[in-house]
Amino acid sequence: MATITGVRVEDVRFPTSVTADGSDAMNKDGDYSAAYVVLETDAPDPGDPGSTLGGYGLTFTIGRGNDIVAEAARQQAAALVGRDVDELAADMGAVYRDLTSDSQMRWLGPEKGVVHLSLAAVLNAAWDLVARRAGKPLWRVLVDMTPEELVDVADLRYLSDALTREDALKILREREGTKQERIAHLERTGYPVYTTSAGWLGYSDAKLRRLCQEAVDAGYQHVKLKVGADLDEDVRRLAIAREVLGPDRALMIDANQVWDVPQAIEWMRELARFDPLWIEEPTSPDDILGHAAVRRAVAPVGVATGEHCHNRVMFKQLFQAEAIDYCQLDTGRLASINEIVAVLLLAAKFGVPVCPHAGGVGLCEMVQHVSVLDYVAIGGDLEGRVTEYVDHLHEHFTDPCVVADKGAGTAYVLPSLPGYSTQMYEDSLDRFRFPHGTYWVRDAPVRDTSEHVPH
Amino acid sequence: MATITGVRVEDVRFPTSVTADGSDAMNKDGDYSAAYVVLETDAPDPGDPGSTLGGYGLTFTIGRGNDIVAEAARQQAAALVGRDVDELAADMGAVYRDLTSDSQMRWLGPEKGVVHLSLAAVLNAAWDLVARRAGKPLWRVLVDMTPEELVDVADLRYLSDALTREDALKILREREGTKQERIAHLERTGYPVYTTSAGWLGYSDAKLRRLCQEAVDAGYQHVKLKVGADLDEDVRRLAIAREVLGPDRALMIDANQVWDVPQAIEWMRELARFDPLWIEEPTSPDDILGHAAVRRAVAPVGVATGEHCHNRVMFKQLFQAEAIDYCQLDTGRLASINEIVAVLLLAAKFGVPVCPHAGGVGLCEMVQHVSVLDYVAIGGDLEGRVTEYVDHLHEHFTDPCVVADKGAGTAYVLPSLPGYSTQMYEDSLDRFRFPHGTYWVRDAPVRDTSEHVPH
Missing domain, CATH: 3.20.20.120 (Enolase-like C-terminal domain)
Structure with a gap:
């Protein structure tokens, strides 16, 4: 038995705009950022003796507004607290439907923008948790599924004019x-x-x-x-x-x-x-x-x-x-x-x-x-x-x-450790957490890091 | 001279789910809500002697997550503080481009979801302000524009395969x-x-x-x-x-x-x-x-x-x-x-x-x-x-x-008062502000009004 006991969501920002890494014709000065979700459990981590099992997931943004995505993720992830990890793992299609069935939050997309980015972060963390619990890299959890299991995971809503469940099973069975x-x-x-x-x-x-x-x-x-x-x-x-x-x-x-x-x-x-x-x-x-x-x-x-x-x-x-x-x-x-x-x-x-x-x-x-x-x-x-x-x-x-x-x-090179490879070092979080990480407080070059002034 | 001196954004929610007003096959229990933006100025309101001029705008949501939209609006609207109202009014196309040119915030859409809903609220408030300053209902401000002025206001980006600036001017000149x-x-x-x-x-x-x-x-x-x-x-x-x-x-x-x-x-x-x-x-x-x-x-x-x-x-x-x-x-x-x-x-x-x-x-x-x-x-x-x-x-x-x-x-019946008709009574805000308005604190029937539990 492993229960999700808490959720932590971090607003993490890296100062990539300083070196023009990531600069393009639309995005001239992004600060690569992550709305980073940690699902905490009360179970031991089979891959890391002495630690408790966690699920780590993120979505990517380029700076301002990352706090807004983080807040949306916090609200969505709260629904997972108290849930049993093995129950989740047995029906991740149901987890997805639960998290997407809040019609009030759905209105803010639907299925797009901030609430979809944040949902990605939460579900990425859930999938990471499931793979860690199984002691496998996520790709192996997925390729080990039967065609029926993999189709049950997939969201096929609004697709049936192009892909039916039968079409999907046929593709998977051929492989x-x-x-x-x-x-x-x-x-x-x-x-x-x-x-x-x-x-x-x-x-x-x-x-x-x-x-x-x-x-x-x-x-x-x-x-x-x-x-x-x-x-x-x-x-x-x-x-x-x-x-x-x-x-x-x-x-x-x-x-x-x-x-x-x-x-x-x-x-x-x-x-x-x-x-x-x-x-x-x-x-x-x-x-x-x-x-x-x-x-x-x-x-x-x-x-x-x-x-x-x-x-x-x-x-x-x-x-x-x-x-x-x-x-x-x-x-x-x-x-x-x-x-x-x-x-x-x-x-x-x-x-x-x-x-x-x-x-x-x-x-x-x-x-x-x-x-x-x-x-x-x-x-x-x-x-x-x-x-x-x-x-x-x-x-x-x-x-x-x-x-x-x-x-x-x-x-x-094929990932071999358990999970979705998305866990960040706590040291990195401490340094680049926005706006109170040590980088932003102490080391950032003098420039406008205000949340509120578009440029 | 009239300067925007401050922004106030309110999360306002009405308990419409109690009576099933607004219920449909996708949205069974919405609480009709507004992320409501007030642009405050230091100028007298020509339409309301003794008051200062304000701009009042909103976007509509159906409950949970309205706080997220409100926060996004707060960040976007901050760029308007300190701006001169008459300068804004003279080139609302530029105001729009300023507010949409923050590539970091744009990433969260682009042009969709929470950051687009919140942008609507902010710009609706700006247009209300412009119309109040002009002492006209907004529809009259707009129909009084020349074809060139109206086209300059419009965002024609990404449309030129279907509608060029010349096409637009031709349509307007015909009317x-x-x-x-x-x-x-x-x-x-x-x-x-x-x-x-x-x-x-x-x-x-x-x-x-x-x-x-x-x-x-x-x-x-x-x-x-x-x-x-x-x-x-x-x-x-x-x-x-x-x-x-x-x-x-x-x-x-x-x-x-x-x-x-x-x-x-x-x-x-x-x-x-x-x-x-x-x-x-x-x-x-x-x-x-x-x-x-x-x-x-x-x-x-x-x-x-x-x-x-x-x-x-x-x-x-x-x-x-x-x-x-x-x-x-x-x-x-x-x-x-x-x-x-x-x-x-x-x-x-x-x-x-x-x-x-x-x-x-x-x-x-x-x-x-x-x-x-x-x-x-x-x-x-x-x-x-x-x-x-x-x-x-x-x-x-x-x-x-x-x-x-x-x-x-x-x-x-044609609106005749200055503005976009979107100002709410302060009494209504005091009653339905979420979660601390008197309705939500005192009068709401016992039910789960938690932000965090989808259902």
């Missing part, structure tokens, strides 16, 4: 017999990644060139750059990147929503000559039909989106409208595994490769579990798949993701 | 010469309304019959009922309503998002025999393509949606996909007049009648201004238009909306 082969393959090679670390918009040309070269030297076959602030600059920066990468490595570009649809098409006419694999977030993330129009116009360049795609209903339509070539679902924006499994099933049905969004804080730690789940039990293919990796802020996690080149290109 | 005729017409007849007060799902058959009869007696030509919880009950309730209304009055039905797409089509096959004018919110508000599929299947019954349509990009697509027959934009969900004007322009371009969502708290007070603006300066037509009216909670407003039958059916 069932060969799961072990794919696990063995990933244990040998890891799961392929690309890097975004080279291409933030705030970096100088010299730094861009150096980082591209370092990516090549580290074995990356894919590198992503930010574009969209200034066309001439984009042309100059892409020329540098293409020169360093050579003709055979893939170059992806990301506009972070800055264009209207006609502008995206026009701009891409100029950038197509650098042979990008995809243009990411060419316009508003809500514009399904706009993405479809851009995709028709810029082919053979692919269209990718998803980090701001707020729920499974939006992904359903992106697939139905043939609007995207790559599905970049986000583990902090979708409502955790329950909604992610639904999107992975939709993607498999429509034949769209899933290349999850990562970076931020803790997203890389989570997406490795999701990509392994997808390959082993749902999508069943690595063709056209490559998952994002960004090399910062991992030092705050007790079980950070690891990338290595095992001979098939740079890849995530 | 320019005949505005006064339409104002005169509305001053005679008012703006046509329908009532939803009869049809909440929690009402008994006897109460439903009595309220339908009262609506007929009061001159209503349109009555709306909630459906979607149980098909047999819907058939029984619609039979009662159609019997009382007779064959010529319009009956609308509202499913509040409870159906998947195939289920909506199947259910409507049974309900079509009661000749509904429209089926409202048949499925997820995010499902543009789903609404289009339902519309093709249920014609000639119309499809209506919009109260949960979170921004102009979604409305653009609803129009592009020919997904709806009626646009039910919401004054608490869209980012105030700046985004509403954009949607009214899109609707005019695509020829879709706008029948705004109302009810809740304060929505009726606001939509009368929006519908008048639409008829006088943008859409230019009353054909197929009818705006929602619900007869509760008006007693808390200092300038409540008034409906009357002036011979052309029940209609909103």
